[in-house]
Amino acid sequence: MEQIMHTHEDLTKKQFTKYLDACAQSQSNYAIEHLIDGAQLTPERRFRQAVIELKTARFNTATSKYELDKAELDLEAARQKAAIFMHPLVFWLVRISHRLARTKKRADLEVHFKEQNIEEMHRSLLSRRREMEIHLHAVLKYQEELGFTNDTSSDEVYDRIQAAEGEYYTMKLSLDAAAHIVSQQGGPSVGVLLAMQQLPEYDIHKVSDLVKQLANAMNGNEYQPGLHGIEEFKKLINPPKVEESNGVVKISSQRT
DSSP: OHHHHHHHHHHHHHHHHHHHHHOOOOOOOOOOOOOOTTSSSSHHHHHHHHHHHHHHHHHHHHHHHHHHHHHHHHHHHHHHHHGGGGSSHHHHHHOOOOHHHHOOOOOOOOHHHHHHHHHHHHHHHHHHHHHHHHHHHHHHHHHHHHTOOTOHHHHHHHHHHTTTTHHHHHHHHHHHHHHHHHHHHTOOHHHHHHHHTTTTTTHHHHHHHHHHHHHHHHHOOOOOOTTHHHHHHHHSSSOOEEEEEEEEEEEEEEEE
């Protein structure tokens, strides 16, 4: 107990509050960008996903703000109720009446509880706003990628999304089948492979190298089966984009 109290004293409430604010976001920027908004296989699907996520984030943010405003009104009412006991006459009566003393204590506890609750609600609102900004950035990014502008009608966007569904399901089914093949050849499980393909290219190489190191350490020998397939797997479902301009051929990855 003494050690716990010592640690608590070393971590001030102000500093701990800063840590809580920094960690308030339920999903990291990286996870939202690559595993949520960017997880879809086609640009149209990524745009659609980002729009849906932004809609949900806006609603959640507005709901959190409403709940916070309502809670602050409740806190103000609780403070006014507790303030009655600070009147000189009532304060004197509290000192001689156990019943009034208990009533005052309940009023003080209610104020304290509501203050703590509002602190958490502020933190929740902060998290909602951060996530909303990330989803907004994704919508703008994919909007530009698809060439949508403020003059693009909803019918045009709808037609573009629907027209790309055939490509999406072709890629998805091919991806599922390829993951199964690579997994059967000694690579990671299908679920792990499907998750890995959502990562940017540079992180795929990091994962492959780390898997080799960890597998070698655990097995005590050189681990090779399936690892080559992991890197080729990404290239298979995400082939390089070839562009030609003025006789110059440019090759780049379609997803980063």
